[in-house]
Amino acid sequence: MWTSGRMSNAKNWLGLGMSLYFWGLMDLTTTVLSGTATPQGELEALLSDEPQSHQRTKRSWVWNQFFVLEEYTGTDPLYVGKLHSDMDRGDGSIKYILSGEGAGIVFTIDDTTGDIHAIQRLDREERAQYTLRAQALDRRTGRPMEPESEFIIKIQDINDNEPKFLDGPYVATVPEMSPVGTSVIQVTATDADDPTYGNSARVVYSILQGQPYFSVDSKTGVIRTALMNMDREAKEYYEVIIQAKDMGGQLGGLAGTTTVNITLSDVNDNPPRFPQKHYQMSVLESAPISSTVGRVFAKDLDEGINAEMKYTIVDGDGADAFDISTDPNFQVGIITVKKPLSFESKKSYTLKVEGANPHLEMRFLSLGPFQDTTTVHISVEDVDEPPVFEPGFYFVEVPEDVTIGTTIQIISAKDPDVTNNSIRYSIDRSSDPGRFFYVDITTGALMTARPLDREEFSWHNITVLAMEMNNPSQVGSVPVTIKVLDVNDNAPEFPRFYEAFVCENAKAGQLIQTVSAVDQDDPLNGQHFYYSLAPEAANNPNFTIRDNQDNTARILTRRSGFRQQEQSVFYLPILIADSGQPVLSSTGTLTIQVCSCDDDGHVMSCNPEAYMLPVSLSRGALIAILACIFVLLVLVLLILSTRRHRKQPYIIDDEENIHENIVRYDDEGGGEEDTEAFDIAAMWNPREAQAGAAPKTRQDMLPEIESLSRYVPQTCAVNSTVHSYVLAKLYEADMDLWAPPFDSLQTYMFEGDGSVAGSLSSLQSATSDSEQSFDFLTDWGPRFRKLAELYGASEGPSPLW
Structure with missing residues (x-):
């Protein structure tokens, strides 16, 4: 290992050697640097056969392009090269000056010798070259001895960057059973080193994990399948690790890795199979058409579209009585009733069901057949069937402003037995605890019994x-x-109480609050609110409102110069309207306090200063004020005493006591001919029956809830549909918490040959004869009580028992 000193010496010798290497090449470039000729011109002159009209001037600058290695880590400055002019005699009279990119920061020059050194660590990946300018000056006079010329210092690359997979980790999919060599995905690694210099950026790919299932092309990075008949049902997910190594994969190169997650996609290579060859099912004879009998399932190891199944009945004596369909979500065969069944006619059926794949691939047909069959035995059970509704589910849409007593749906049921018994309808009150609906006992007409509120x-x-x-x-x-x-x-309306503040030093047009609104309604096109000042504040001189057209609005000042002493609180009424039909609106109030603020608009105080009276009240003035208060108290006491003596009694006379009664008659006779025995007008509206009279009412009772009779159209009170009127009156009685205690509900029944409405009785008098049984009084008493409770009658005797 070299020491840092030896490394520095080596770098210096390397720089000097490179300078000497290019010394002989400066013959052409120095004329360019001295400004006497261009390379193109000299080339043309050298190649031309014509005599030249001038001689080439002698070069003065002595240098060429410099090179320096990156990532030098020594402690001494790195020698780059030497600048020299022929005019330099070595006596120090020439001063060399360096300027341009990195001069003085990255590169320095000895102004006497012209030696250039790098004083910072260089990175070719950050900057590949530097363009500098050199100038030689007379040290004594400062006169340029050479024209300023430009030269380049190039940074030579070393292998200091490993290959990187910028797009990794990768995810890829390849069909199962793919042939060997099927392309899966291409991975690419990039090396930041110089690709034009050496092998630092030449990358070679190899596979570290994933063999023998996959392979990778060492040059292109393309991953391919390497094993035949890879089965998704055996193994679906593979994790492949790819390595990229520079220096052409040679020893000492840098490497990087990435992960490729490969999934085998499914193909239809597995036929369906029934786990049971025999199914036993049963069905009630009263099962309606399209009702489910049972399910069969053919298992397929494939997935997605390749596991889709189609079930058909291919044989059996029940092909005309039953049908089969495929559930697309669970790929099961659903056997349903195709026609009405009868236990007395046929007690059992046999079906042969086939399950097959509808989507097949030609190359896998040899693995088939792609279908399977099973046998289904169905037994029909004899039951005493309850009434059956048609259809078996009702969905009704009702506007929330529908009037009480409106028929919203006709519910229909029938007895599937041969006897075909009559049906009576009712509502399971556990499903309607609020008693919003009522169903007619004989017709099945479902009606509203209370106002509906979608928001509730x-x-x-x-x-x-x-x-x-x-x-x-x-x-x-x-x-x-x-x-x-x-x-x-x-x-x-406003979702909350809005309170804002305005500074005393506020300017006109300043935003003080942004408001929004909420609406319990839910229109199809969404809510859109419109904001404006309430009519009483339309010309408000202090504030204005700007609708943002996004269901919010801004409150702005219209003037400046607010003063707490003048008015400390403003109440701004704001009108909010929606876009519904009809348009509804409300008024919300924004409370605005006047506050003292600093120059930055920060609130300092919102409490007005207390002011002392400029002068104290005299003793005479105080006596006069107290005398006025005393007189007012005496007047109030006199008024209260007078009103107490004039107070009316709470209870009205018995002769004027008016009851809303429905007269009860139990006789059966001539239908409408019997109505001459009483005034039927009392049944519709007792108030109208006593029109023109001035009945006395209790003076201590004022109903807090308006009578709901106004919600009932008057046509309902005079035609044959009595339900609407009765339901409205029931709701009115239930909701009126301040009704007099003598209110009661009484019923009226009549029937006869002349009745237009028909019989309201459960005795079926239309088919009665001398042999009519009256045992219903014993069996039906409790049931009629239950029905009466369902209708809402909870007080008073009932004529039904």
Whole structure:
């Protein structure tokens, strides 16, 4: 090993040797540096046969291009070369000056000898060459002895950079079963060393990990498969490590590595196979069409499109009664009912099911066949079937402003048995605890029983029950999903209390607050709010508002010169409107405090200074103020005493007590002909029946909730649809917390030959005869009580039992 001193001497001798090497080449370049000729001109003169009209001047500068190795680590300055002029006699009269790139910082020159040294560590990868200028001056007079000329110092490269994979680690995919030599991916390593000098940047690739499955081209870096029939099902992921080594891979070169994660992609090289050759299934005879009987599965070791399956029924006596489809998510065969089944007609079926790959590759057909079969035995079970809904699921969309009593869906069920019993509908109240909906017991008409609010409940999932009239143990159910559609019924408003401040030294047009709004509605096109000052503040001289058109607004000052002593707080009403139909708006108030601030706008104090009265009140003035207060107190006491004597009684007379009753009649007769026995107008609107009278009401009760009868169209009160009116009145009674205690709900039933609405009774009088059984009174009493509770009747006697 050389010492640093020996290394420095070697570098100096190397620089001197390179200078001597190029000494003989300076014949052409020195004329250029002295400014007397150009290389092109001399070449043309030398090649020309014509006599020259002038002689070439003698060169003065003696140097050529310099070279110096990078990464010198010695302690002494590195000798680069020597500048010399023929005019230099060695007596020190010539002064050499160096300028240009790095002069004085990277390179220095001995102004007497012309020796150039590098005083900093050089890195070719940072800078490959330096362009400098030299000048020779008369040391005594400072007169230039030579014209200023330019020369170059080039940095010679050494192998100080290892190859690097700038794009690594790599991820690649190659199909399984690929032939040997299939290209997978190309990796590239870069070497920062000089590719034109030596082998420092000549890279050779090799594989360190991944054999014998893969190989790499030593020159190009292309990775290829090296093993036949690589099976994804056996091994799917491979980690390959590639090395790049410079110096052509020779000993002593620098190396870098990268990782290539290679995945074998799937091809269809595995046929499907049923794990069971026989399946046993059962199905109820009441199973509806398209209902699922069971599932079969053919296992395929492939994945993706190569594992897709198509199931078909190829044979068996149940091909016309059952169907099979493929679940695309799980690739199973779903056997469904194709036509109605009957236990009495046929008790069992046999199916032969085939599972096959629909996507095949020609080169793997020899591995087939790519299908398999299994046998399915299906038994039909005899059951007493409950009512069946058609369809088996209901999805209803209802606007939130729908009126109470509106029919939103007709729920339909039937008895699949031969007896075909009558069906009675009800709602499972555990699925509708808020009692928002009501279903007609006979028709299955699903109606709203309370106002809907999307902002409170946007979805309702209820269950409608269907019960056989003659066999109440048979109850069917159907889920009903109700989506409440949004309407613009909420005005935008501030999400929080806004409070801002304005400095006393604020300028006009200064931003003091940015406000935003929220709206509980959810329009399809998104919310868009519009901001403006409220009408009462439209001409506010102090502040203005600018709509940012992005659902926010800026509050700006309109003037300067705010003073706490004049007004310490401003209340700015802001009108916020939405873009819905109809447009809704609200007014929010921005509280603005006037504060004293420093020059940078930082708040110092927001409390107005207290002011002392300029003069104290005299004794006479204080006596006058106290006398006025005393007189006002006496007047207030007199007014209160007078009103106490004039107070009216709380309870109205019994003769003026008006009840909203529905008269009950249990007789069966001539239908509408019997209505002459009573005034049916009381059933629709008792208030209208007593029109023209001036009934007395309780003076201590003021309803806090407005009557919901206004939500019910008047047509509902006069046509045959009584449900809307009754439901509205029920909701009104439930919600009116201040209703008088004598309110009650009573029912009215009638039936007869002349009834337009038909029978409202459960006795089926239309088909009754002398043999009619009245045992229903024993069996149906509790059930009618339950139905009455579902309708909302919780108080008072009921005529149903």
